[in-house]
């Protein structure tokens with residue numbers, strides 16, 4: 239497979255602390271790679287290393303199949319990026335800010351109006367960025383990243399500070415890019431719901447270590463379903479089910495049935511009724527991805 | 542690429558008042574002499590038979606102070622442009638070498654200081670002519686007193702730019718700068734090896750060209766050290 243980004247044992251030490259610890263990232267072409275992790279997991283540090291802003295303590299990086307250390311400038315020509323809080327020159331207008339980047343990346347002047355339109359900032363084009371709202375600054379940051387029509391777009395928490403409609407808008411924009419322009423996108427977030435709605439591949443990092451990397455479908459498979467029963471006398475009910483050879487678990491005073499066929503559920507209910515146990519609720523219990531994420535990151539902390 | 546980067550730096554300097562300061566420096570130095578000669582011209586003319594020479598001496602008493610102060614303020618403005626919203630991370634992630642980023646900043650600052658020196662020469666001549674000394678104009682000395690301090694001050698420029706670009710805490714370059722300005726003000730008491738003395742063009746041998754060569758040599762050295770340190774460091 240052709241990987242746009244491939245890292246091998248990527249590590250970064252700050253003093254004695256390993257902020258990034260042996261991370262192997264593989265991002266196939268055309269994917270939207272969701273880079274997920276709680277605060278302080280090492281997402282921004284990894285992204286800084288990928289952009290050549292920081293040197294890794296160990297490990298190597300290939301982007302577009304080229305070694306980042308020896309071909310940084312050639313690689314960066316085809317990369318657009320937004321790292322952490324957007325950077326801008328407050329005393330310049332939105333247009334001037336983009337012009338300061340355009341002159342360096344060497345694209346035609348018309349690109350400025352195009353990207354301003356893409357992020358819907360055209361009305362504020364000639365206003366000083368000093369007076370922009372956080373959301374507008376974020377949009378300007380995204381516009382800057384798009385200016386050189388990158389083949390690889392790296393966005394670190396790009397929806398930070400946007401309101402719900404802004405989030406949806408930017409999400410739709412990002413989603414449309416791989417199809418429209420053949421871009422590959424790396425987008426980080428600490429919110430799984432965010433990644434869930436946008437990513438096609440997911441990497442989960444916590445405490446500097448990559449604990450999961452696969453397609454979003456594979457991640458969703460973790461979300462096993464149960465039938466959850468709320469009954470009187472749950473201990474007795476659970477024993478009765480087990481005694482009759484039915485698979486059941488006891489959790490927080492609820493009974494969980496992992497076999498969810500209609501027939502199995504009917505049999506279990508019937509058995510419990512016969513035993514004189516009152517059944518208050520029978521419901522489907524779908525674990526959210528959020529739960530899985532929390533569980534995964536917790537396991538890592540405990541381990 | 543260098544030309545493009547330089548243009549970008551000029552664009553970023555817009556509305557920062559840096560060009561205003563570039564002009565204010567030489568204007569200030571000559572304005573002091575306007576007051577000086579305006580108030581006590583007769584007395585000053587009695588001090589020496591070489592009217593132009595004495596006039597240039599008066600001017601050159603303030604040039605080093607103005608130039609060192611100007612360097613401190615301009616470098617700190619220059620660094621603040623990128624430091625304010627940590628735009629370094631956006632700038633360095635563009636397809637350019639970190640060395641050219643640094644070179645461009647240094648060049649932009651040098652251009653401004655050079656322009657100040659040109660203006661200083663023009664104003665010196667202008668006010669000198671206005672004073673109507675009725676003596677031959679010493680063009681060579683006028684240009685030396687205008688441009689030599691610039692070359693002799695290059696080490697201070699290289700040092701301030703280095704500190705201002707790599708310090709997270711902008712208190713550090715300001716502190717070093719203020720101390721430097723104080724040094725420049727008390728140049729005559731400093732030993733010859735201190736870079737802040739050099740713009741005064743004073744030395745044990747009474748030969749200002751020594752300060753110029755030292756300025757160029759040590760300035761290049763400090764520039765190279767600063768550039769490599771900037772390149773080596775992670776952008777946070």
Ligand SMILES: Nc1ncnc2c1ncn2[C@@H]1O[C@H](COP(=O)(O)OP(=O)(O)OP(=O)(O)O)[C@@H](O)[C@H]1O
Nearest residue numbers: 252257275276277278279280281282283284428777
């Ligand atoms: N310049 C630095 N010097 C020292 N430690 C640092 C530096 N940058 C990051 N760290 C540490 O590295 C770890 C990872 O930080 P990083 O910013 O990469 O996390 P993150 O996943 O981006 O978090 P967030 O979701 O909060 O943005 C943290 O423990 C942080 O304290």
Ligand SMILES: [Mg+2]
Nearest residue numbers: 281282283322
């Ligand atoms: Mg971060």
